[in-house]
Amino acid sequence: MSTKKVELIVSPATPHFVGDGFRVHNFIPSKFRLDMKRMDPFIMLDYNSKYDFPASENPKGVGVHPHRGFETVTVAYQGKIAHHDSNGGGGIIGEGDVQWMTAASGVLHKEYHEENFSKNGGVFQMVQLWINLPAKDKMSAPKYQAIKNDKITKVQLANNAGEVEVIAGEYKNVKGIASTFSPIHMLNVKLNKGAVANFSYPKEYNTAIVIIEGGIKINNNENAPTDHFVLFENDGENFKIEANEDAVVLVLGGKPLNEPIAARGPFVMNTQKELVQAFDDFNNGKFGYLE
Ligand code: MN
Numbered sequence: 553m554s555t556k557k558v559e560l561i562v563s564p565a566t567p568h569f570v571g572d573g574f575r576v577h578n579f580i581p582s583k584f585r586l587d588m589k590r591m592d593p594f595i596m597l598d599y600n601s602k603y604d605f606p607a608s609e610n611p612k613g614v615g616v617h618p619h620r621g622f623e624t625v626t627v628a629y630q631g632k633i634a635h636h637d638s639n640g641g642g643g644i645i646g647e648g649d650v651q652w653m654t655a656a657s658g659v660l661h662k663e664y665h666e667e668n669f670s671k672n673g674g675v676f677q678m679v680q681l682w683i684n685l686p687a688k689d690k691m692s693a694p695k696y697q698a699i700k701n702d703k704i705t706k707v708q709l710a711n712n713a714g715e716v717e718v719i720a721g722e723y724k725n726v727k728g729i730a731s732t733f734s735p736i737h738m739l740n741v742k743l744n745k746g747a748v749a750n751f752s753y754p755k756e757y758n759t760a761i762v763i764i765e766g767g768i769k770i771n772n773n774e775n776a777p778t779d780h781f782v783l784f785e786n787d788g789e790n791f792k793i794e795a796n797e798d799a800v801v802l803v804l805g806g807k808p809l810n811e812p813i814a815a816r817g818p819f820v821m822n823t824q825k826e827l828v829q830a831f832d833d834f835n836n837g838k839f840g841y842l843e
Contacts, residue, residue, distance in 0.1 A: 553752070556759060556788040558774045560585060562781040564601060571614030573665050574680070575603045579762075579781045586783065588684075588815060591758045592808040593734055595622065595820060596682035599762060601779045602630065605665065607673035613664030618839045619655035620830045621690045621820040623683040623733075626651045627719070627740070627802065629764055631676030632666035638840030641696025648701030648740075650719055652730050657691045658833065660842040679762060679802060687811050687822050689733045703729055704740075713747035714795070716740070721805070723751075737805040743768070743795035752790045753805040759784040759791075766799030 562584075564577035576598035581588045588595040605612065611634070626633060628645045635651055636642035638660040645651045646666070653661065665676070685692075699719065707716040707726050718728035721737030728738070735757075741749060743766075753759050761770075761782040769775050771792055776782045784791065793801065814821045819830040833839065 553790055554788040555771055556753070556755065556791040557785045558770055558782055559785040560783040561774065561776050562586065562783065564599065564779045564781075567601070570598065571612065571663075573605075573612030573614065573663070574598065574600050574678075576600045576680070577779070583781070586781075588813050591760060591783070591804070591806075592810065593684040593736065593806045594681055594758065594760070594804055595684045595813070595815070596680075597762070597781075598680045599779070599781075600676060600678045602675050602677045604675050605631070605673050608665075608670050611664040611667055611670040614662060616660050616662045616842050617818055618658060618660050618834050619818045620658040620839075621655065622685050623652060623654045625653070625681045625683055625738075626663070627679045629677040629679070629800070631674060631678065632669040633678065634664045634666045635661060636842065637661035637694070637696065638842040639694040639696065641694070643698045645698070648704070650699040650704070650730070652697040652699060654685075654695045656685060656689065656694050658830070658839045659694045660839050662842065677764070681804075682820065683732075683736065683806075684809055684813070684820060685733050686809055690821060697730055699729055705729060709743075709747065709749060712744065713749065714741070714743040716749065717742070734809060735807040737803065739803040741793065741801045741803055743793065743799045743801075745795055745797050748792060748794045750790065750792050751803060754807070755787050755789055757805045757807055758786070759805045761793070761804070762802040764800040764802060767796040768799050768801060769794040769796055
């Protein structure tokens with residue numbers, strides 16, 4: 553077993569608004585060397601770094617829009633988000649919760665600040681990922697997993713070093729609650745200052761870290777500050793994170809699907825023909841109805 557080395561530490565891009573409720577730095581697929589193939593099956597990552605939204609009577613967010621061919625996963629760190637989809641899925645997620653929506657054959661959904669959060673305003677921080685589905689599952693039935701923080705398995709690290717929340721996949725043989733269509737590890741790692749945690753994924757797994765709070769040192773030699781994205785080489789298995797100060801990081805590891813990607817707007821399929829079909833189906837009302 554050898555060390556999985558850091559390939560790139562990526563600074564956050566100039567933020568832009570998605571709708572009027574999400575002020576995000578896009579890392580995947582717009583940053584240099586982070587196209588849809590590089591972190592396959594993680595094909596999109598928007599990061600809303602801490603942003604103080606003023607109070608608003610009308611909840612800010614993104615109106616009704618379709619998706620087909622992948623999953624959207626939202627990890628809330630601060631603030632509250634409401635979600636509704638045309639498949640009947642929906643709910644409110646708050647600090648520490650995760651919403652895992654499998655669009656698959658197609659849903660319409662909308663994503664908004666939760667009503668009370670909106671009325672009071674406040675600091676909002678979240679990550680949204682798009683996770684690609686294997687070709688054989690792209691047209692399966694939509695589903696929705698509301699993962700409240702108290703249902704997320706937590707692994708306590710020795711010597712009060714902190715804890716690892718296992719959202720999906722596993723850590724030290726402890727499995728997470730989310731069901732996935734391909735092998736994925738998604739961990740929320742909370743480390744106290746000076747603490748160290750070790751991780752190991754096969755070398756072919758595309759692996760990255762988003763620094764949510766604090767700053768960390770990786771493999772004893774690479775410092776990554778808050779709001780940065782760390783991409784690992786596809787070589788070696790083991791990596792080490794040390795907290796330079798109290799830190800929270802999102803660790804992502806996934807076995808690449810290695811299938812063709814045909815993507816446009818809210819649809820991610822394997823071929824151009826399937827993309828055209830997605831637009832046709834959407835225009836013909838086959839994604840259902842959502843007010
Ligand atoms: Mn969406």
